[in-house]
Amino acid sequence: NGETPIPVSVNLSRLDFLSCDIFALANGIVSDYRIPHDFVYFEITESIMAEQRDLMFEIVDKFRSAGYQIWMDDFGSAYSSLNVLNEYTFDELKLDMSFLRPFNLRSKQIVTSIVKMAKVIDLHTLTEGVETEEQFSYLRDIGCEKVQGYLFGKPLPYDQAMANLHQKQIQIELVQERYYY
Secondary structure: OOOOOOOEEEEEOHHHHHHOOHHHHHHHHHHHOOOOHHHEEEEEEHHHHHHOHHHHHHHHHHHHHOOOEEEEEEEOOOOOOHHHHHHOOOOEEEEOHHHHOOOOHHHHHHHHHHHHHHHHOOOEEEEOOOOOHHHHHHHHHHOOOEEOOOOOOOOOOHHHHHHHHHHOOOOOOOHHHHHHO
C-alpha cells in the first residue's frame, strides 16, 4: 500500500519448541507470505535456552542461518543467567521490565552495566516496561537503543497502533535507517 514496512517480533514459548518443528512451521509461513527474513524477529525467553540446551543450539542456529534475528526475551527475569549469553549468539537483548521497578539508583546502575556489557559483546538492547519520561530519558542517555512500554502506547490492533503513533508524532523507522542504526 506504499506504507513503510514494519518488522514484526514473534514470541516463541517453551511449548512452541517442544510440540512441533517450530523452525519449519515459522519458516513456511514467512515463505508463503514472501516476507523478507530480516523483517521477522523471534523472541525466545532465556529460561528455555537454559533448560533445553541441546535442542535450542540446533534451532537457534537454523533460525540465524536462515537470516532471522533472534532476541533474548525477558533478560533479568527469574531465570537469568549470563551463561546463556556466553553459549548462544543473539541479535538483541530485551531487558525485563522488572529492572525499572523500583526505578532507583541501584536499578539504574544494574541497567547501565547490562547495556554496557551488551555493547561490548555486540548485542543490541531493548528495555521493556517504560512508563515515564524519566525512565525513557535515562535509557536513551545510557545508550539503550530501543524501548517499549505504556509511555508510547499499550498493545493495540494495527490500525489503532498506527493512529496512536501518528497522534504522538512517532515516526516509523525507514528500512535504511534500521540497517544504519
